[in-house]
Amino acid sequence: MRTLLSFFLLLSTIVANAQNAAPSWLESTLYGSGKINVVVGVVAIIILGIGIWLWRMDRRISNLERKS
Amino acid sequence: MKNWWKFLGIGLLLLASIAALRIPLAPALVHVSPDRIAPGTTDITITGYNTAFTSGALVKLVNEEQQVCATSVSVLDASHLTARFEVPAGMKANLTDVSVDDLIYTGALFTEGLGAGITSAVCPETYPAPASFTFPNRSILYESIRNLHFHVPMWFTMIVLMGISVFQSIKVLGNNSLDNDLAAEMAARIGLVFCVLGLITGALWARATWGAFWTNDVKLNGAAVTGLIYVAYLVLRGSVQDAHKRARLAAIYNIFAFMLLVLFLFVVPRLNAIDSLHPGNGGNSGFNDLDMDNSLRSIFYPAVLGWILVGCWMYDLRVRAARLANNLDR
Numbered sequence: 001m002r003t004l005l006s007f008f009l010l011l012s013t014i015v016a017n018a019q020n021a022a023p024s025w026l027e028s029t030l031y032g033s034g035k036i037n038v039v040v041g042v043v044a045i046i047i048l049g050i051g052i053w054l055w056r057m058d059r060r061i062s063n064l065e066r067k068s
Numbered sequence: 069m070k071n072w073w074k075f076l077g078i079g080l081l082l083l084a085s086i087a088a089l090r091i092p093l094a095p096a097l098v099h100v101s102p103d104r105i106a107p108g109t110t111d112i113t114i115t116g117y118n119t120a121f122t123s124g125a126l127v128k129l130v131n132e133e134q135q136v137c138a139t140s141v142s143v144l145d146a147s148h149l150t151a152r153f154e155v156p157a158g159m160k161a162n163l164t165d166v167s168v169d170d171l172i173y174t175g176a177l178f179t180e181g182l183g184a185g186i187t188s189a190v191c192p193e194t195y196p197a198p199a200s201f202t203f204p205n206r207s208i209l210y211e212s213i214r215n216l217h218f219h220v221p222m223w224f225t226m227i228v229l230m231g232i233s234v235f236q237s238i239k240v241l242g243n244n245s246l247d248n249d250l251a252a253e254m255a256a257r258i259g260l261v262f263c264v265l266g267l268i269t270g271a272l273w274a275r276a277t278w279g280a281f282w283t284n285d286v287k288l289n290g291a292a293v294t295g296l297i298y299v300a301y302l303v304l305r306g307s308v309q310d311a312h313k314r315a316r317l318a319a320i321y322n323i324f325a326f327m328l329l330v331l332f333l334f335v336v337p338r339l340n341a342i343d344s345l346h347p348g349n350g351g352n353s354g355f356n357d358l359d360m361d362n363s364l365r366s367i368f369y370p371a372v373l374g375w376i377l378v379g380c381w382m383y384d385l386r387v388r389a390a391r392l393a394n395n396l397d398r
Binding site: 026033034035039041042045046049053057063064068 | 117214222264265272386393
């Protein structure tokens with residue numbers, strides 16, 4: 001119980017410190033260069049998503065080939 | 069040539085995506101320092117974005133009817149310049165606009181004068197720059213305005229696929245066809261793929277513009293609930309053993325699900341009582357001149373059509389694979 005409590009205390013101090021710290025790597029990446037990296041991220045997410053779908057479709061068709 | 073629409077989809081997507089990434093943002097003034105000026109000789113540094121400042125730049129302060137022209141301008145590079153002003157003592161304390169040629173930064177700085185106003189100086193005329201094809205340059209959004217062509221088509225595609233799904237479901241109620249039921253299920257599954265992509269891309273965009281991955285925006289929560297409703301549709305299908313019973317039950321549920329989709333994505337966000345961070349919501353109608361620029365529209369609509377066609381292609385593949393699997397199982 002005490003370890004749990006101290007863990008949460010530690011966690012809360014980390015969170016409190018994080019709020020005071022300089023902009024995180026995420027903020028500096030997203031907000032820099034006119035926020036173009038947001039577009040890069042969005043396009044990457046879409047390509048990754050379609051890629052995962054294609055991968056699953058590929059597996060599905062491989063199964064069909066094995067069955068036939 | 070029965071596959072023309074697949075070529076059309078990829079072609080539109082290719083052109084729209086290249087245009088969405090390559091068309092430059094309109095020039096704009098993004099930073100003025102200092103943000104408070106007092107009467108006397110003052111140097112003001114102005115930062116532009118996509119601008120082409122030249123040594124002949126005409127810089128002025130505009131405070132309601134009062135105008136002050138810069139006495140000298142030194143241009144550091146295409147996007148930085150320093151202008152020197154003799155700020156008169158009589159200037160009204162007010163938010164003041166700064167303009168460089170035809171670019172205006174509204175409310176750029178505060179003038180600390182206590183005067184009753186000055187007679188406006190007459191600055192040399194500025195001529196508008198020749199019009200070119202650019203995307204609007206809005207503060208907070210900046211380059212991320214390009215996401216309009218990637219994030220929003222995800223939702224359009226999802227709505228079209230859910231529409232196909234409910235159309236197939238209505239057919240199931242009429243003819244009890246298991247093939248229509250299969251089509252309804254697969255359309256909803258592909259629709260969910262686009263829903264997830266829309267949510268994740270939206271979260272990233274929200275982090276960069278609204279400051280958090282998730283906000284309590286009505287449209288966000290509405291979209292999330294819509295996604296969950298369709299997940300529940302798939303769960304419901306999985307819980308019924310008998311195929312014909314499943315088809316009818318799922319069809320009826322699907323009709324309610326689509327009605328809720330329309331409610332959560334189109335009706336609730338537009339109620340006057342609720343404010344939304346999304347443009348075109350919270351009492352406004354969408355797609356008016358304030359929300360969308362014509363240059364954005366001319367790329368946005370091809371992108372939407374391209375994504376819808378690609379979504380339909382994915383749905384087509386999925387249905388054909390599922391039919392094959394059914395035939396092999398038999």
